[in-house]
Amino acid sequence: MNPWDVSSLCTPRCVTHRLPEVGRLLAVRRWLALGSVLTGVRRGDLRPPARGVLDALGITLDANSDLLRVPAGTGTLVVANHVSWLDIVAILAVDPVGFLAKREVRSWPVVGSLARACGTRFIARQSLRELPAVVSGVADALRAGESVVVFPEGTTWCGGRGGTFRRAVFQAAIDAGAPVRPVTFSYTQAGQPSTVAAFVGDDALLPSLRRVARARDLRIQLTAHPPLDPSGDRRELAARAQDVVRFGRVPAHA
Numbered sequence: 001m002n003p004w005d006v007s008s009l010c011t012p013r014c015v016t017h018r019l020p021e022v023g024r025l026l027a028v029r030r031w032l033a034l035g036s037v038l039t040g041v042r043r044g045d046l047r048p049p050a051r052g053v054l055d056a057l058g059i060t061l062d063a064n065s066d067l068l069r070v071p072a073g074t075g076t077l078v079v080a081n082h083v084s085w086l087d088i089v090a091i092l093a094v095d096p097v098g099f100l101a102k103r104e105v106r107s108w109p110v111v112g113s114l115a116r117a118c119g120t121r122f123i124a125r126q127s128l129r130e131l132p133a134v135v136s137g138v139a140d141a142l143r144a145g146e147s148v149v150v151f152p153e154g155t156t157w158c159g160g161r162g163g164t165f166r167r168a169v170f171q172a173a174i175d176a177g178a179p180v181r182p183v184t185f186s187y188t189q190a191g192q193p194s195t196v197a198a199f200v201g202d203d204a205l206l207p208s209l210r211r212v213a214r215a216r217d218l219r220i221q222l223t224a225h226p227p228l229d230p231s232g233d234r235r236e237l238a239a240r241a242q243d244v245v246r247f248g249r250v251p252a253h254a
Helices: 024-038 047-056 086-094 103-107 111-117 128-143 170-176 205-214 234-247
Strands: 060-063 077-080 098-102 121-123 148-150 180-189 218-224
Touching: 024 047, 024 205, 047 060, 047 086, 047 111, 060 086, 077 086, 077 170, 077 234, 086 098, 086 111, 086 180, 086 218, 098 103, 098 128, 103 111, 103 121, 121 128, 128 148, 128 170, 170 234, 180 234
Parallel strands: 060 218, 077 148, 077 180, 098 121, 098 148
Antiparallel strands: 180 218
16 A cells, blocks of 8 residues: 555535634735735744744644754654644744645645745655655654654544554654654634634635634644654554554553
């Protein structure tokens, strides 16, 4: 099976507003504020523009850490569940690390400019032939002290259990002796789980942006878990990281 060619059971029908949408005037103000932020995106510290995107869209970010990189002799492989294009913005608002992302992200509005500015490595997820070079490149980056964010589910899910972590990229952490930092994303409105920010199935980015701009009291919870040592084989390491992201700790059977 091609480790990059994965699919989700989630569709745009999963995506709903838990609260009534904001009024049209406020939505227009958010669009204007977003455009103003994006015109100033440049290479460098991307935390201010990423936070500006969230502020412009009326989104609150709750994060339990202001640094995803682990103090070590190498970079950190950051692995997270994947719900929305907002995951990328939220991570950059906390710690401006690089990403491994599918090539389509390069041309996306909002996210594309931020991804390019942070030095994202763009790949063809359907290309199995490209996979060894991708893993080798991530390992080289980690050895050089660069940290890289990966979404090992390979695609987005609206929430719940999510998908299985693909193991290939964990080989890069093992080869480089780099720590693995699991990260969990959850989205709420009025304190209740919400799918309004999910970007799933054959959904398009602009409709997703419109939903987010109309969302009321949208909050992102970013939880950075303690790092994992790159021990064992890649299958075991991927399973350990998945359990931490999903349950908040490594179960006793791991």
